[in-house]
Amino acid sequence: MxxxxxxxxxxxxxxxxxxxxxxxxxxxxxxxxxEAEVSNQAPWPCAQRRTPTISAAAVWAGPDIAKAGDWEQDAEAAALAEKLASRRTPLAEIDGLLDDFVKKAGADKDQRLTRVFAGALALINRERDHILAGIAHFAEGQERLAERVRKESEEVADDADKGDADAKALAEAKVEFAWDKRIFAERSQSLTYVCETPAILEQRAFEIARRIQEKL
Amino acid sequence: MRFGGRSGFFHPGFFLALFMLAAPAPALAFRIFVTNEKGNSVSVIDTDKQQVVETVPVGRRPRGVSISPDGKLLYVCASDDNAINVLDVATMKIVRSLESGPDPERFALNHAGDLLYIANEDNAEVTVVDLAKNLILAQVPVGVEPEGMGLSPNGDLLVATSETTNMAHFIDTRSYRLIDSVLVGKRPRIAVFNRSGTQVWVSSELGGDVSVIDTANHQIIRKITFDVPGLTKEEIQPVGVVLSSDGRKAFVALGYANRVAVVDQQSFAVEKYLLVGVRVWHLAFTPDEKLLYTTNGNSNDVTAIDVAREKVIKSISVGLEPNDLVSSLH
Incomplete structure (x- = not known):
């Protein structure tokens, strides 16, 4: 230039x-x-399609959860739901936890298991909503960083073009540019992992639902 | 193969005597070959054990899969390698790779087993490949993003769907000429003929329906729609379709609805929904049509369904993002 x-x-x-x-x-x-779209639809940087809240019907063919009663009022069901929904609980432990619950669930076992499902689904959806919002926020940050990297690249090129530019300032600009590029690339990479998370949570919801339905 | 494995338990003569008395043989075990789109592999399921017995590496992004009429060769679309891998079923090794044109997604094998009809998603063409010579014989221009390929029972008619143009293209396989295009629901995926060849069923992922087309006059005689209580219309995305050869039942994989619909082939009535796995894409019968398997792309598993009872019997974990599947013939 x-x-x-x-x-x-x-x-x-x-x-x-x-x-x-x-x-x-x-x-x-x-x-x-x-811009107009962005205002009502947050940017979505993932290759995976953005799917809304997991509906009960997508993973559940058991009794109507609306008729099972409020899961939050059933302390045992709520405690189990929380355990099942947590990704810290390995899927291999789910059957054992459900069996323990079934043993002391009493006559309205099916209804209470349905509550456990309703609770686990609500909690997983809550976590999933947080992650969806996080991804959108992350995408906005990346857009801003991308813009800065573009500007820095032009400025570095321009300074180099001038020939008589301050060598120290040019070196500093180059370092800053290199750092921003690296941060951008690393964040882009971690994005591919973050993008998997909503689908992983959906898999978990399906698996929990399947195992509960087997106990009905 | 399985007899070989089991015959060791019996004295050969005893086994032969049993056979000659025509005692009912145990149900044959088949193998189901599953392409794992993200796993770059094929999982092999034994239908007797209902578990994966082998996983073999193949080309990148494997999707459509088919088996030769003699059951000896497996053809796998390696979409990102722009090739078709040919595997020897006995050894599960890649024996050769074929010309496919760019980004092959799905294909049909002709009944003689010497020609492949490939949908090239990227360049709006159907490529015809001579398998023996590994030579492209013809490239037939069709609509944008061709996907599903169905071959009529007599082999004269090929139906290709195009995802973006929303059409089912009828191609004469003798002249490789496009003879008609029928507008169907949005984003058509799979085209499957019934046993008698009088109808072709085309699923539309975004349209949420299955068009049944009369092959004599290319008219849509029925659009089958699906309604799962509690799910939105957008969540119902029909992809895979299989029709039982006795003309009684059809099974439709409903994608985001995580269900397979059971449909009466004669009345077109939807009778039942079976919850299978997350993002159910494709379906395959065993040759005896006693079992039906589904690929569930997002739960990384395959569901086995008992066809007579219309019940899910097992979920089997496979590789990452299972896409398509086919059964062994023996």
Whole structure:
């Protein structure tokens, strides 16, 4: 980039800095045309389709959970639901926990097992909602970082182009650019793991539902 | 194979005598071959043990799978390798890889077992490959994102679906010419002929229905819809379809609904829903049609269904993201 071009770019960014304060979307961001969508639909960076709350019917063919009574009022059912929903509880332990519950569940066993399912599903959905919101928040952060990396890359290129640029400032700019690039890449990588989590929770909900239905 | 394994328990003569008395043989064990899209492998399930007995590596992103008419070779679409892997069923080793055109997703094998009809998702074509020569014989342009491939019982008619164009394309397999295109529900996936060849059933993932098309006049004679209480319409996404050869039942995998629908082939009435696993994509019968297996893409398992009782009998863990499956013939 020539010196003249640099001045143009510099002028452009200077005007951006001013307009950014006024909260407009600078033309430099790719996301700008989708602004309207973004406002009511948080960005979704995962390859996996964003699916809403897991409905009971998607994983459950047992008795109607609406007719089973409030799971939160059944202390034992609620305690078991919490244990089942927690990812700290290995799936291999689920059957044993359910068997223990069934032994002392009494005459309304099926109804109480249905409550356990309702509770576990509610808790898993709560965790899943948190994670979905976290992913959206993470995506916004990545978008901002991507924008900064783009700017830094241009600035470094421009400074190098000038020839007479301050060598120390250029070296510093390069280091900052390298760091931001690395952070961006590492965060992108961890995203692939984070994106798996909603599906893992859905698998867990299905598996819990299946095992409870086997005890009915 | 299984007799070989078991005959050791018997004196050969005793075994032969039993056989000659025509004593009822035990139900044959088949093997189900499951492609694991993310596991880059094929899981082999023994239908007697109802468990995975072997897992073998294949090309990248394996999806569609089919078996040769003599049951000796397994064909696997390795989508990300732009190839079809051919495995020897006896050794489960890749013996060769075939030209497939770009991004092969699913295919049909002709009844003689010497031609493959491949849907190339990326370039809106159906590729015809001569298996012996590993040579592309023809590329038939169809709609955008071709996917499902169904071959008529007499082998004269091929129906390919195109996901984006929402059509079922009728192709004459003698001339490789497109003879008709029928508009069906959104994002059509699988095309399957009934035993007599009078109908082709096409599932539409986003349309949420199955179109039954009369093969004589290419008219849709019925759109079968599904309604699972408590689920939204969007969650019901029909993909895999199999039709029993006695003409009585059809089974439809409903994707995000995590269920398989049992449908009366004659009246088109939906009779029952079976909860199987998360994201159920494809279905395959054993050759005797006593058992039906489903791939559940998101719970990484396969469900075994007793066809006569219409009941789920077992969930079997396989590799990552099971996609398609086929049974051994013996």
């Amino acid at each position: 020539s010196g003249k071009a640099f001045l143009l770019v510099f002028g452009f960014y200077a005007s951006l800095a001013a307009t950014a304060l006024a909260q407009t979307a600078p033309g430099a961001t790719q996301a700008a045309p989708d």
